Ligand SMILES: [Zn+2]
């Protein structure tokens with residue numbers, strides 16, 4: 001299993017990176033993205049530490065650990081600046097915390113996130129058909145999430161993504177041990193989103209492709 005969007009206690013996750021990665025490994029994960037919440041107050045503190053720990057955890061725990069960041073509640077006008085900064089600091093997966101019905105994320109965040117050069121637009125529950133098409137053109141992956149609250153709009157995101165042939169990834173957005181899901185939990189989330197196990201396998205292979213392309217560059 002691959003989950004490109006998780007949180008450690010460098011933001012609001014419960015676990016230190018080493019424990020999160022180790023626990024994920026023993027639950028059958030083959031790759032994990034550490035994407036803590038960042039804005040301009042903490043990006044230069046968090047990302048280099050995640051980069052450092054990802055290197056040795058990959059080596060010793062034999063799981064692909066991808067250092068990343070989730071650009072969170074940054075004003076839409078500044079999102080692309082934050083994405084560039086995260087990449088310069090070594091993030092290999094950059095996620096933008098999208099507009100969802102579960103929270104008051106600033107309007108325009110989904111649009112700015114798609115144009116920012118990010119890899120994944122996370123839980124973009126309020127996304128429009130036009131924005132889905134734009135994500136396709138810009139090669140931004142749309143996230144299907146198991147996160148409580150955010151997952152309520154998975155069906156909307158998945159329907160539009162399939163209609164316009166835009167790539168999706170499945171993330172747990174894990175903040176704690178209990179969020180590292182196993183197959184039966186994932187099947188429930190897929191059913192609610194009107195997606196199949198085959199769709200899940202496609203999303204996993206999309207995630208693998210994203211890792212491969214970003215690790216090389
Ligand atoms: Zn988020």
Ligand SMILES: [Zn+2]
Nearest residue numbers: 005007070173
């Ligand atoms: Zn998140």
